[in-house]
Amino acid sequence: MAASSQADSALASFMEWFTARNPGEPEFTQAVSEVAEVVVPYIAAHPEKGYAEAKILERLTEPDRVFMFRVPWMDDQGVFQVNRGYRVQINNAIGPYKGGLRFHPTVNLSVLKFLAFEQIFKNSLTTLPLGAGKGGADFDPKGKSDAEVMRFCQSFMTELCKHIGFVTDVPAGDIGVGAREIGYLFGQYKRIRGHFTGVLTGKSLQYGGSLIRPEATGYGNVYFSREAIQHVDRSLEGAVCSVSGSGNVAQYTIEKLNELGAKVVTVSDSSGFVHDPEGIDKARLAFIMALKNERRGRIKEYADEFGASFHEGQKPWGIACDYAYPSATQNEIDEDDARALIENGCKGIFEGANMPCTHAAIGLFQGAELLYAPGKASNAGGVATSGLEMSQNKLGLQWTREEVDQKLTAIMRDIHQKCVEHGSTDGSVDYVKGANIAGFEKVAQAMMSQGLV
Ligand SMILES: NC(=O)C1=CN([C@@H]2O[C@H](COP(=O)(O)OP(=O)(O)OC[C@H]3O[C@@H](n4cnc5c(N)ncnc54)[C@H](OP(=O)(O)O)[C@@H]3O)[C@@H](O)[C@H]2O)C=CC1
Numbered sequence: 001m002a003a004s005s006q007a008d009s010a011l012a013s014f015m016e017w018f019t020a021r022n023p024g025e026p027e028f029t030q031a032v033s034e035v036a037e038v039v040v041p042y043i044a045a046h047p048e049k050g051y052a053e054a055k056i057l058e059r060l061t062e063p064d065r066v067f068m069f070r071v072p073w074m075d076d077q078g079v080f081q082v083n084r085g086y087r088v089q090i091n092n093a094i095g096p097y098k099g100g101l102r103f104h105p106t107v108n109l110s111v112l113k114f115l116a117f118e119q120i121f122k123n124s125l126t127t128l129p130l131g132a133g134k135g136g137a138d139f140d141p142k143g144k145s146d147a148e149v150m151r152f153c154q155s156f157m158t159e160l161c162k163h164i165g166f167v168t169d170v171p172a173g174d175i176g177v178g179a180r181e182i183g184y185l186f187g188q189y190k191r192i193r194g195h196f197t198g199v200l201t202g203k204s205l206q207y208g209g210s211l212i213r214p215e216a217t218g219y220g221n222v223y224f225s226r227e228a229i230q231h232v233d234r235s236l237e238g239a240v241c242s243v244s245g246s247g248n249v250a251q252y253t254i255e256k257l258n259e260l261g262a263k264v265v266t267v268s269d270s271s272g273f274v275h276d277p278e279g280i281d282k283a284r285l286a287f288i289m290a291l292k293n294e295r296r297g298r299i300k301e302y303a304d305e306f307g308a309s310f311h312e313g314q315k316p317w318g319i320a321c322d323y324a325y326p327s328a329t330q331n332e333i334d335e336d337d338a339r340a341l342i343e344n345g346c347k348g349i350f351e352g353a354n355m356p357c358t359h360a361a362i363g364l365f366q367g368a369e370l371l372y373a374p375g376k377a378s379n380a381g382g383v384a385t386s387g388l389e390m391s392q393n394k395l396g397l398q399w400t401r402e403e404v405d406q407k408l409t410a411i412m413r414d415i416h417q418k419c420v421e422h423g424s425t426d427g428s429v430d431y432v433k434g435a436n437i438a439g440f441e442k443v444a445q446a447m448m449s450q451g452l453v
């Protein structure tokens, strides 16, 4: 059999095995098939490494363990409430389990397994000793009082604290989990275990947090995009950019794009998007930060304040831009959105969110030969800076803003370089291939060295 048809049949049989084991898990299946399309042929092309016999990819898709637990709490009216909490510990070959917690009504096992799986490759790319995990709950912090969020976090941590620790599993934030939630979670961990350790990252500065961690995912994505754009001899200076979301990642993506001379014309939340052709400058971004981080309001208020247009229930991808930075949630760019971006002259997509593009959308981007960077490479700056927070906690030191930013910049440059090294053919870079192979190799080698565990 020719090598390519051998690889095709290996891929088909791997995906048949995988889907039979994970029925009804569409997000997890999507994330695994994207990786398998690259990694199965790579394994087949390198029989000398022994990865097929050692079933490395099969083992990577089977979490080490999954915790699922009841989270009972009381609302402000004195009514009992029950949510479901999770922690997926998927792989610790290169370091303690590491990855965020998501509080959102759509959280389920498929979503968390996809996020944990992506985290394996992302964390490997950071160059730091970080294994992979993800967790969360189907709890919606929106519309809840601070007291309700605190009671929920305390109940969630009362169970979670049995399974995490500074050298075993170090969670952080994700959608719906920011500085407020991390504070309540850390307080409850310390109260129950009596340990003041860096068991969570994304902590506030007064109790062991790192400078630049809040900024790191957005800044990191922009640093990565700068590398990719320079690699094709272009620049961000003067570029028109579209950003989705208005949470942590979106806010600091906008801040850094402004600093580098680009103009951001969109921002969104789950109720719709705002188009501001004048650009979201520093003052307007400060309004978004106060709106979202303090008043916890809806993005429509931005349109009312600055006379921009608000498009209820819609996504921003029909607006013409040079570069797009999806920074809200999974599958927010489908085939139609991808077509609109391409037709309007978009030259690059840099994923701030995890898996924001559907499989079909990625196919269109790759066919159109624009720059397409998967989140596991481009949004790795957040977890990388969490790794730097862990290092500072171990040393009992706090590095300056400049020191952390320099390390983040170097890490993003290094990740870009690895993508170029593993993803280049005929002068162009396939960032999906580069990120998946580079991320896989390090973990696979560690697993081979550690035997059948
Ligand atoms: N925080 C981090 O360090 C990292 C985050 N990421 C990823 O970045 C993305 C954003 O995370 P983050 O900024 O931290 O989260 P936040 O909770 O701070 O913000 C999330 C933003 O996305 C919007 N959003 C969420 N769900 C949907 C939806 N179904 N449809 C439309 N909009 C939606 C929210 O709107 P609304 O308020 O209306 O719900 C909000 O504007 C996620 O995919 C996350 O996994 C990746 C790496 C690290």
Ligand SMILES: O=C(O)CCC(=O)C(=O)O
Pocket (backbone or CB within 6 Å): 098, 099, 100, 101, 122, 170, 171, 172, 173, 174, 201, 354, 379, 380, 382, 383, 384, 386
């Ligand atoms: O900082 C972390 O540990 C996790 C960040 C995260 O959840 C992610 O990279 O998706």
